Amino acid sequence: MTTSASSPQQQAIRISNVxxxxxxxxxxxxxxxxxxRGEVVVICxxxxxxxxTLIRTVNRLEExxxxxxxxxxxxxxxxxxxxxxxxxxxxIGFVFQNFNLFPHLSVVENVSISPIRVKGVAPGVARDKAxxxxxxxxxxxxxxxxxGQLSGGQQQRVAIARALAMEPPVMLFDEPTSALDPxxxxxxLAVMKGLAAEGMTMLCVTxxxxxxxxxxxxxxxxxxxxxxxxxxxxxxFKHPRHPRAQRFLADLRH
Amino acid sequence: xxxxxxxxxxxxxxxxxxxxxxxGPLGGLANTLILSALSIALAFPVSILFALARLSKWPLLxxxxxxxxxxxxxxxxxxxxxxxxxxxPLLTGxxxxxxxxxxxxxxxxxxxxxxxxxxxxxxxxxxxQMDAARALGHSYLSAMRFIxxxxxxYNMIPSMISTFVATIKDTTLGYVINVPDLTFAASQVxxxxxxxxxxxxxxxxxxxxxICWSLTYxxxxxxxxxxxxxxxxxxxxxxxxxxxxxxxxxxx
Ligand SMILES: Nc1ncnc2c1ncn2[C@@H]1O[C@H](COP(=O)(O)OP(=O)(O)OP(=O)(O)O)[C@@H](O)[C@H]1O
Ligand SMILES: [Mg+2]
Numbered sequence: 001m002t003t004s005a006s007s008p009q010q011q012a013i014r015i016s017n018v019x020x021x022x023x024x025x026x027x028x029x030x031x032x033x034x035x036x037r038g039e040v041v042v043i044c045x046x047x048x049x050x051x052x053t054l055i056r057t058v059n060r061l062e063e064x065x066x067x068x069x070x071x072x073x074x075x076x077x078x079x080x081x082x083x084x085x086x087x088x089x090x091x092i093g094f095v096f097q098n099f100n101l102f103p104h105l106s107v108v109e110n111v112s113i114s115p116i117r118v119k120g121v122a123p124g125v126a127r128d129k130a131x132x133x134x135x136x137x138x139x140x141x142x143x144x145x146x147x148g149q150l151s152g153g154q155q156q157r158v159a160i161a162r163a164l165a166m167e168p169p170v171m172l173f174d175e176p177t178s179a180l181d182p183x184x185x186x187x188x189l190a191v192m193k194g195l196a197a198e199g200m201t202m203l204c205v206t207x208x209x210x211x212x213x214x215x216x217x218x219x220x221x222x223x224x225x226x227x228x229x230x231x232x233x234x235x236x237f238k239h240p241r242h243p244r245a246q247r248f249l250a251d252l253r254h
Numbered sequence: 255x256x257x258x259x260x261x262x263x264x265x266x267x268x269x270x271x272x273x274x275x276x277x278g279p280l281g282g283l284a285n286t287l288i289l290s291a292l293s294i295a296l297a298f299p300v301s302i303l304f305a306l307a308r309l310s311k312w313p314l315l316x317x318x319x320x321x322x323x324x325x326x327x328x329x330x331x332x333x334x335x336x337x338x339x340x341x342x343p344l345l346t347g348x349x350x351x352x353x354x355x356x357x358x359x360x361x362x363x364x365x366x367x368x369x370x371x372x373x374x375x376x377x378x379x380x381x382x383q384m385d386a387a388r389a390l391g392h393s394y395l396s397a398m399r400f401i402x403x404x405x406x407x408y409n410m411i412p413s414m415i416s417t418f419v420a421t422i423k424d425t426t427l428g429y430v431i432n433v434p435d436l437t438f439a440a441s442q443v444x445x446x447x448x449x450x451x452x453x454x455x456x457x458x459x460x461x462x463x464x465i466c467w468s469l470t471y472x473x474x475x476x477x478x479x480x481x482x483x484x485x486x487x488x489x490x491x492x493x494x495x496x497x498x499x500x501x502x503x504x505x506x
Contacts (some may be wrong), residue, residue, distance in 0.1 A: 012272045059389055060303060060387060061385055061389060082393060083393075086388075086391045086392070087391065089389060090390060090391025091268070091387060091391075092389070093389075094386075094389035094390075096382065096386060097383070098382055100382040100383060100385060100386035100387070101386075102383065102387075102401055102405075103405065104404050104405045104408060112388075113401075114391060114392065115389040117392065117396055117400055118390060118391040118392055119391075119397065135438075160481070163389075163390070166390060166391060233350050
């Protein structure tokens with residue numbers, strides 16, 4: 001699973017020399033990386049290192065200044081019609097730190113609205129599918145509730161179900177558990193582990209070491225807009241090579 | 255005094271209610287309400303279009319509407335009414351009925367005011383809702399229509415009612431261009447009686463006050479309800495989640 005060994009058919013996402021700055025301030029400095037189909041990658045790094053920015057460029061919620069991000073053989077940052085971009089985006093699931101559920105819609109509507117409105121799935125079919133997904137994340141009994149009535153952990157599980165409803169081959173997570181009370185972290189991680197076990201390709205920004213150890217195939221360590229180290233989790237956590245990775249892990253354990 | 259008022263109402267209630275109709279144009283209170291309702295009904299979609307234009311990333315859409323909104327908000331309504339009254343026929347050569355002039359002016363004016371409310375409502379939702387909708391593949395317009403606007407507009411309902419109240423008051427200015435509304439009818443009554451302006455205009459004031467006060471009362475009630483709902487139905491013992499879940503599962 002090294003960068004050079006994978007063929008384009010195996011690649012789910014390929015990030016090539018991506019640079020981005022806010023004004024004069026460079027946030028991503030020539031990111032070079034790839035995610036293989038079925039792989040679970042955990043991104044970690046200090047606060048402000050560019051993790052969110054990087055993961056948001058993958059579905060083009062953020063624009064980049066140069067480079068390319070290939071998904072399904074297409075550069076998602078190439079000039080293209082918005083229709084095409086929306087189609088590509090709909091095939092990349094995204095889970096936010098703050099859930100971003102739609103508060104005016106019930107749980108089942110949150111999960112079914114995009115299949116209905118974006119994909120044109122029949123409402124009845126979309127609802128059945130949404131109920132199955134809610135069952136899968138353990139929230140079948142909350143279908144009619146509104147997001148404001150749910151705990152953070154429940155909301156995040158709904159958000160995962162909502163992303164899955166578009167049947168994306170790839171899921172991105174930006175610190176999905178860091179806005180949660182500690183006792184709710186486990187239920188969200190359990191859903192993510194289930195996804196990983198089913199072979200979902202996942203790119204997760206998270207500082208949950210246990211999760212990384214258990215399900216990640218590789219960890220990317222990012223600092224100041226650069227990927228300084230990529231390694232299998234065992235290796236990364238036991239013997240981080242880069243001094244900044246060593247310092248980061250030491251800080252994290254305190 | 256009270257006797258005078260009762261006599262005036264007895265003699266002129268029909269004129270105050272519907273003006274000269276059916277022998278002349280519809281006027282009086284009916285026309286005031288129709289004018290207000292029409293302007294708010296038209297100002298509402300106009301305000302959404304204005305707000306979307308002001309939030310647009312295209313300067314060609316953003317700038318003209320921004321200028322229009324600023325000018326409209328920075329000028330007294332009476333000035334706008336006189337402009338449309340004298341300028342529009344001059345520019346178009348058409349003889350526009352005063353009702354239409356008044357309606358158009360009110361729609362632009364209230365549309366500009368409401369557009370600021372819509373815009374603030376959209377901005378207040380934060381980026382997260384739009385991000386989530388885009389990440390799911392919604393187009394900008396689809397996200398606006400199904401995700402952003404339903405929330406922003408729902409939060410706006412009290413402002414809409416207040417604007418409606420303001421519009422009812424604003425219609426009185428139609429008097430200067432002879433829109434046959436309630437004020438116009440009252441002044442006709444006054445011209446016929448000549449000696450009882452106090453009584454006539456007291457009736458006028460009481461009618462406006464009654465209408466505007468009831469609508470304001472309604473707006474406050476709705477606002478309380480909305481803030482209760484926003485606090486989360488979880489805190490509302492009247493609608494436990496179980497009952498709602500049941501309703502929805504029955505719909506399924
Ligand atoms: N819209 C913006 N405008 C200007 N600077 C920004 C913007 N968004 C992020 N930044 C800056 O870019 C850098 C990277 O931010 P980013 O959110 O990607 O970091 P992060 O690794 O996700 O941090 P955290 O762990 O705190 O979430 C930070 O220094 C941040 O201040
Ligand atoms: Mg972040």
